[in-house]
Amino acid sequence: MNESRDPTLHQRILSEIEGRIVSGEWAPGHRIPFEVDLAAQYACSRMTVNKVLTQLAKAGLIQRRRKSGSFVREPQAQSAILEIHDIKAEVQSLKLAYSYSLVKRTIRKARAEDGLRLDLPPASPVLEVVCIHNAGARPFCLEERLISLATVPEAIDADFTAIAPGPWLLGRVPWSTAEHKIQAVPAGTDATAALDIPKHTACLIVERRTWDSAGPVTHVRFTYPGDRHALVARFTPASQ
Incomplete structure (x- = not known):
């Protein structure tokens, strides 16, 4: 044949x-x-x-x-890359009005647990920021963030009342590496109050760390009510 x-x-x-x-x-x-x-x-x-x-x-x-x-060849892992997104644009894509409010802004020294979050030695200067992102009349996301003041010293002068720390950092710090962690957990006390949801409501938590050539930049934890948010990652094989 x-x-x-x-x-x-x-x-x-x-x-x-x-x-x-x-x-x-x-x-x-x-x-x-x-x-x-x-x-x-x-x-x-x-x-x-x-x-x-x-x-x-x-x-x-x-x-x-x-x-x-x-x-x-040696086996090569295929992974999905999550985009570092703008929550304001995310809310507006849902055809809802976006608003933002600063809950807490504190300059302090890094604690032991902060070292695990941001890979910093104890007593390093950090800026802690907590804020709420709203979609229409409802809370959309709780943001809890640490910023390394050793890497981003100019953050000490940013009050974050008019702009969220995420877009502020993206506009000023050229990060080189990012790490995402995603998990589903029941809402704790802080999330229950901030997001106006019943205790133990299923929530989606997205944690992200970024670095630049000078060291760790920020660690942020986003908490979303599970019934109001979904993550989609588009990727292609490395060979394409």
Whole structure:
């Protein structure tokens, strides 16, 4: 049978090579047989083999090196990247009026628990900010934030009564690394009062830390009533 008319030949070669990689039979770093050898093994053209290897490379399973051959790649994780978003824009996208209120602004020294949140040594100067974001007449989100004054000293002069700390920081500090943590928890006492919800209401908590070249910038914890918020992350495979 003409191999160009046999769609199962390509799939059989692909499946067999992929199976050896996924099963661990061919470990990371293992050299894939050369195209000419695979073509002889499967009694097909080198073009067919080349298409299979190209597909495996796009899938991130092998790495093709010019003049050296093809090798099994180390496994690579695929992750969703959450955008650092503007809550005001988020509320307005729901066709609701946005408002914001500052609840607390305190300059103090970092405590032991702050060191875990912001990766700072004890007694480092921090600015603690608590605020409420509203959507229409209802609380939308409770924001609890720490800002490192060692990294962002200009924050000491920002009162955050007219602008939330998130957009203020985004406009002034070119962060280089961000970390997100997402969890569902029952509302505690502070969230119950701030968000005007019954105690133990299911809430979505999004925690984020950012750094720049000078060190930790901020840690923020956003608490949303679970029935009023959802997270969507769009991502593509690294090969695309």
